[in-house]
Amino acid sequence: MSFYQQIQGGFMLDSLKQAGKNIGRELNRAWESLSDGWRELLSRCSNALVHYERDDYPDQEIAFPHWGIMAVELEETATELIVRVEMPGVEKENCSIQVIGNTLFIRGEKRSVRETPSSNFYVVERAYGAFERTVTLPKNVDSEKAQASYVNGVLTIRLPKAVSETIRSIPVE
Template sequence: MLDSIKQASKNIGRELNRAWENLSDGWRELLSRSNNSLTHFEPGMMDGQLEDEANLNFPRWGLIASEVEETASDIIVRIEIPGVEKQDCTIRVEGSTLIISGEKRFARESAESHYHAMERAYGVFERRIALLRHVDAEKATANAINGVLLIRLPKAATDTVRDIPIN
């Protein structure tokens, strides 16, 4: 009987070690892949007052995930910004840095409602993405579809600075 208890203890220890390794691997991958996508949100306006004044406890950090793809002629950036209206978002190119800034506004069903979970960040944000190539900002385009902003930046030999309207 003592041997079976020892064997069970070894098996439990082995499974706990395996679970810990899987969890550690997941966190390491999340940290390495999310790199700069963890974005700070500053309080914005809600019903004419600052969100902080409305006594809501919003998370101040959120993920704004992106992809940067390079083709022979373009740098293509896809960035997830669900809940951000195009009029509340600006896109700017400074040298070889793409800057997306805006405000994700808070909306609720009723002032009398109560939240049981609050994981989404709201407020003013700025996300900077290194492009690793010079782009022609004058020919850049941006489209927002289903909460994903697609920015197409033709490659260029010189630096430019330009705001890019969202279609």
């Protein structure tokens, strides 16, 4: 019996159809699982933009300061880097700024304000607690001359660029 006759007889054709169905079924399951995973991830991420819930693990809280996303802008001019950070509701006294190497560290705490201790909340979408944000600086800066201001919930940090080192060739004698 020739190859063509086997295909016409249906044996190989049925086997190929069955294999195709099996592959299709497995691909469909994999796709559904992947889709469910993406939906869950997107749901968690969108919630993280506006709300942070503390875990019941106090040791982890100390090791990893958490807060919602603080939007950052990093602008470069001819003489300085300007970093703007949105931090609405944070008192400037509860914020610290540090430059180590080429990394800017912004740390602080947003405290919860509860006007009536016996009240109940039905919706809580605001984030409270300790936070830390790091920004990698693209240039070396002179941190001794840095200045910071906080107006209308926006922290602005001005970091003068470090004077570039002169490159000098040294002849070998």
